[in-house]
Amino acid sequence: xxxxxxxxxxxxxxxxxxxxxxxxxxxxxxxxxxxxxxxxxxxxxxxxxxxxxxxxxxxxxxxxxxxxxxxxxxxxxxxxxxxxxxxxxxxxxxxxxxxxxxxxxxxxxxxxxxxxxxxxxxxxxxxxxxxxxxxxxxxxxxxxxxxxxxxxxxxxxxxxxxxxxxxxxxxxxxxxxxxxxxxxxxxxxxxxxxxxxxxxxxxxxxxxxxxxxxxxxxxxxxxxxxxxxxxxxxxxxxxxxxxxxxxxxxxxxxxxxxxxxxxxx
Ligand code: MN
Numbered sequence: 001x002x003x004x005x006x007x008x009x010x011x012x013x014x015x016x017x018x019x020x021x022x023x024x025x026x027x028x029x030x031x032x033x034x035x036x037x038x039x040x041x042x043x044x045x046x047x048x049x050x051x052x053x054x055x056x057x058x059x060x061x062x063x064x065x066x067x068x069x070x071x072x073x074x075x076x077x078x079x080x081x082x083x084x085x086x087x088x089x090x091x092x093x094x095x096x097x098x099x100x101x102x103x104x105x106x107x108x109x110x111x112x113x114x115x116x117x118x119x120x121x122x123x124x125x126x127x128x129x130x131x132x133x134x135x136x137x138x139x140x141x142x143x144x145x146x147x148x149x150x151x152x153x154x155x156x157x158x159x160x161x162x163x164x165x166x167x168x169x170x171x172x173x174x175x176x177x178x179x180x181x182x183x184x185x186x187x188x189x190x191x192x193x194x195x196x197x198x199x200x201x202x203x204x205x206x207x208x209x210x211x212x213x214x215x216x217x218x219x220x221x222x223x224x225x226x227x228x229x230x231x232x233x234x235x236x237x238x239x240x241x242x243x244x245x246x247x248x249x250x251x252x253x254x255x256x257x258x259x260x261x262x263x264x265x
Contacts (some may be wrong), residue, residue, distance in 0.1 A: 011131060012064030016088040020106045027099060031091020033063040040118040041127065043143060044095040045074070049197055050109040055184075057084060057169065059119060059141070061130055064089040070169055073114075073184035074148060078177045084154060084167040098190060100201055110201040113192045117145030122153075122172075137167070146191050147183055150176030 014031050023030045044065070046056040055073040058065035068084035075082055098113045121129040122140040133139040137156025143149060151172030159165040171177050189196055 011066075011134065012062035012089050014064060014089055014091055017090055020088065022105065026101050026105050028097055028101060029091050029093035031064075031093055033091075041120065041130070042092070042095060042116065043119045043145065043148070044116040045114045045145075045148065046097070047073075047112040047114040047197065048107065048109060049111075049201075050101075050107050055114060056087075056090075056111075058090055058094070059130075059139075060092060060095075061127065061134060063092070065092060065094055066134065068154070068167060068169070074152070074169060074171070076171050076177055076181045076183055077179035078171045078173045079179065081168040081170050084169045086165040086167060098193060098195075098200060110197050112190045112195070112197055112200055114187065115145045115147040115191050117143065117148065119143045119145075122151050137165070140172075147187050150174045 012033050014033055017031065021028060041060045043060065044056075044058045046058070048054055048056050048069075052071065055070045057068045057070050057074070060066075067087045067090050069087050070082050070084045072082050095116060096113070098111055100110050101108045103109075119141050120126075121133065122142050123129065125132075130139065130141070133141075139154040140151065141153070142151055151174045153170050153172060155168045155170065157166045157168060190200065193200070
């Protein structure tokens with residue numbers, strides 16, 4: 001404690017996250033708080049088909065992922081305010097989680113990595129500025145993702161008796177703002193694997209059950225050929241992906257986005 005810098009209040013805790021989950025049943029990470037002090041802060045947005053479809057918006061802060069469930073997902077229209085219900089802090093290892101949480105477990109359903117990248121306080125000031133904004137309930141950030149670009153703000157509206165806060169997620173008026181761009185409708189596949197929700201669900205169930213069968217059963221399952229119906233479905237969705245990627249339908253985010261994307265390669 002004596003070594004902790006004055007004013008470096010830590011807000012992260014995984015106690016509630018761990019209490020809600022049975023890690024012998026789910027492949028979600030158990031997690032621990034922390035990571036080295038000098039690195040870029042990451043964000044991740046996971047599309048989660050639980051009892052209600054929502055987008056889990058997570059920002060790294062103080063060694064955990066501060067998390068909000070955004071039912072409708074983000075909007076590039078600065079006039080649109082998207083409800084963001086704060087949920088328990090998640091471990092940083094959750095940032096790579098894509099798959100299926102077993103039915104009946106907490107948050108059971110398919111999880112897709114919808115976007116990820118780094119973020120920073122809009123006005124500079126590092127993690128301390130983010131911590132201040134978070135505690136004041138006015139968190140202005142710059143996002144450097146594939147689908148999330150430019151300035152956004154999370155504004156806290158109210159906190160209920162259980163300590164749960166309702167926030168609003170709003171796009172800032174900047175070069176990336178665009179009322180005509182429906183990013184949630186346009187981007188429906190994993191930013192990491194390119195898979196649809198359906199494809200993640202199908203694949204993950206197979207992996208999940210094979211983890212829990214004997215080696216004999218596993219060999220049998222592996223030898224099984226996919227049914228013709230599934231093959232057709234897969235081929236169809238691959239074709240759909242290809243035509244969707246034909247760029248003509250896809251709105252180019254903005255000239256600046258295209259430039260910065262290209263310069264990364
Ligand atoms: Mn969720």
